[in-house]
Amino acid sequence: MKKKIWELGMTVLLLTGVFWLARTGARLTGADAGAGNGVVLIDSGHGGSDPGKIGIHQEKEKDINLQIAKRLKKQLEKNGVKVYMTRENDVDLSEGDGGNSKVQDLKRRCEMVRKIQPDCVLSIHQNSYPEEAIHGAQVFYYEDSSEGKKLAEILQKHLVEVLDKENHRQAKGNRTYYMLKKTEATLVIVECGFLSNNQEALLLTDEKYQSKVAKAICSGTLEYLSSLAEKK
Numbered sequence: 561m562k563k564k565i566w567e568l569g570m571t572v573l574l575l576t577g578v579f580w581l582a583r584t585g586a587r588l589t590g591a592d593a594g595a596g597n598g599v600v601l602i603d604s605g606h607g608g609s610d611p612g613k614i615g616i617h618q619e620k621e622k623d624i625n626l627q628i629a630k631r632l633k634k635q636l637e638k639n640g641v642k643v644y645m646t647r648e649n650d651v652d653l654s655e656g657d658g659g660n661s662k663v664q665d666l667k668r669r670c671e672m673v674r675k676i677q678p679d680c681v682l683s684i685h686q687n688s689y690p691e692e693a694i695h696g697a698q699v700f701y702y703e704d705s706s707e708g709k710k711l712a713e714i715l716q717k718h719l720v721e722v723l724d725k726e727n728h729r730q731a732k733g734n735r736t737y738y739m740l741k742k743t744e745a746t747l748v749i750v751e752c753g754f755l756s757n758n759q760e761a762l763l764l765t766d767e768k769y770q771s772k773v774a775k776a777i778c779s780g781t782l783e784y785l786s787s788l789a790e791k792k
């Protein structure tokens with residue numbers, strides 16, 4: 561009898577232990593996934609009839625934007641972030657309206673921002689310049705937005721660290737870009753690189769490099785989101 565009670569006791573103890581471990585484990589995983597929790601809208605620039613910038617080897621900005629945006633979406637989701645996209649295909653957001661004016665397209669994107677009310681909007685673009693030598697990622701924010709500035713500076717830091725430590729570009733304020741002007745949300749424009757630069761254009765179409773770009777933007781976004789969570 562004594563042995564039976566002892567056995568029962570051990571079983572209960574063991575089960576309690578297993579239960580406790582399982583619960584703690586679940587909680588830890590939840591906490592990890594939630595560290596960067598938040599809602600992000602990824603805006604893949606241009607699309608459809610609007611190719612954006614045309615690269616030195618005829619790369620189309622709209623395609624590279626979407627490829628990087630999709631990689632970024634996956635990485636953010638892996639970290640428990642809820643992600644929305646302004647487009648997931650090669651479309652112009654004004655299509656179906658009879659016309660496809662650029663303004664209508666941008667208005668639609670801004671409407672999505674208002675509807676979704678994300679913690680931040682990452683607008684993905686590629687740059688271009690008449691001088692071939694110019695290169696390097698750069699993030700823009702609306703000049704009067706302190707949150708935009710903060711997010712842009714964090715992202716710039718991560719892009720420099722991951723892609724090119726020699727890149728001395730800094731996050732820059734802007735008052736003229738339509739989406740920066742017309743949205744209340746914290747929005748930044750990430751110019752991942754220059755399609756007018758021979759080497760950077762080749763890199764930006766390379767899958768591995770695109771993943772690196774996405775990784776840099778993802779880790780920067782997570783850092784920003786966790787700073788928001790601390791404030792709450």
Ligand SMILES: [Zn+2]
Nearest residue numbers: 605612685686
């Ligand atoms: Zn663009």
